[in-house]
Amino acid sequence: MANLAATYRNQGRWEEAETLEVQVMETRKTKLGADHPSTLTSMANLAATYRNQGRWEEAETLEVQVMETRKTKLGADHPDTLTSIANLASTYMNQGRWEEAETLEVQVMETRKTKLGADHPDTLTSMNNLAHT
Incomplete structure (x- = not known):
């Protein structure tokens, strides 16, 4: 699902990418935890989709979360x-x-x-x- 979302993102198909990215992120949060590296990657991917659309506040919120968690964990x-x-x-x-x-x-x-x-x-x-x- 994440790979398909990346394909959509690369094609500029933002809504389709976002739908899959949210699903991947939420599933990873549930199954792996909010601070798991794969969860953080999915959050960063969703932030990239927001950034590409000029949805700055949504992108920034996720990027700060990812950055702070990675600082703490890594x-x-x-x-x-x-x-x-x-x-x-x-x-x-x-x-x-x-x-x-x-x-x-x-x-x-x-x-x-x-x-x-x-x-x-x-x-x-x-x-x-x-x-x-």
């Missing part, structure tokens, strides 16, 4: 946590919330530089995101 410098922070920064950037986006993007970039090196593709992506903002 640590602030875990790759999944950093991706969550970058996603939230993207939501801020798309709203013109430049300072908030910049703060998060600098954090992601600096952590990736330290953990992965300055020439790692993820670090370079972070640098590009910051430059874009």
Whole structure:
């Protein structure tokens, strides 16, 4: 179901993607728990669907939940946590919330530089995101 939802999201079929993503998220919450990595991934996917539609508040609410839970469960410098922070920064950037986006993007970039090196593709992506903002 999650894969089909991703296909719909990639095609811009937002309502169909959202319907499946909500179902996957709720089922994973029930079966695996709210803080399970798969549940968090499904929440992030739903947030991406909201972000792609300009539904900023809904995207932000989920992204903050995912980010905070990953910080607690995985640590602030875990790759999944950093991706969550970058996603939230993207939501801020798309709203013109430049300072908030910049703060998060600098954090992601600096952590990736330290953990992965300055020439790692993820670090370079972070640098590009910051430059874009």
